[in-house]
Amino acid sequence: MKTSGGSDAMKRRAGESAAEAVSDGDVVGLGTGSTAAHAIRRIGDRVDAGLDARGVPTSFASRELARDAGVPCLDLPEAVGPDGPGIDVAIDGADQVAVGRGDGPAVGPLIKGGGAAHAREKLVDAAADRFLVVADPSKETPVLDRSVPVEVLPAGRSAVAEAVRAAGGEPTLRRAERKDGPVVTDNGNLVFDASFGAIDDPSALATTLSTTPGVVEHGLFVGLADEVHVGTESGVRVARR
16 A cells, blocks of 8 residues: 655655765665655765765665665664664655644654555664654644554454454555455565554554554554655755654
């Protein structure tokens, strides 16, 4: 269930803005999706110009793009293992981001997983010293209300569906677009898109989903984003936590 949104020019401005935050010697988490792809390409241009940076891809797609762009890559265990360099900054997109709600932080929780890569994305984004979100204005909202992607073990499909309903949601098994059958993640699992309507307490819902047996990972990213780079018609707007 990939999301449509702003123009490619907006996405490019957002991705390239975040890519400029990468410093010499950094290890960079490389997100998945059309906006993050612009960041990866820009990092590749900077590597070609002499920047010393390595990437940690969050999906098969981001690894392939990094390779094509000339960005050297590490696997996640190499980066965050006992002798690894760590991840300095992660750059990733979002399907929806809560920005500037009431008296809360300028950057709030996110919903991710339109590309079914949210389990690996969350591992990389949470491990980074800084997590920069790249988006266009269509992804901003005061209150999250998109369906939440939930990656589930195939054997746990029925039990997780019942748990989602008990939590007030309606789960829909994500179907593949150009083949018969469901979407299968890079991890070999299935994805529910769980609709809860307006999510007034993302933290509580995230805890409920995380503690449900059979759930591998969900698309609520709470307390992780440090900045949001929003590409507009005329430039980039940056919000910070």
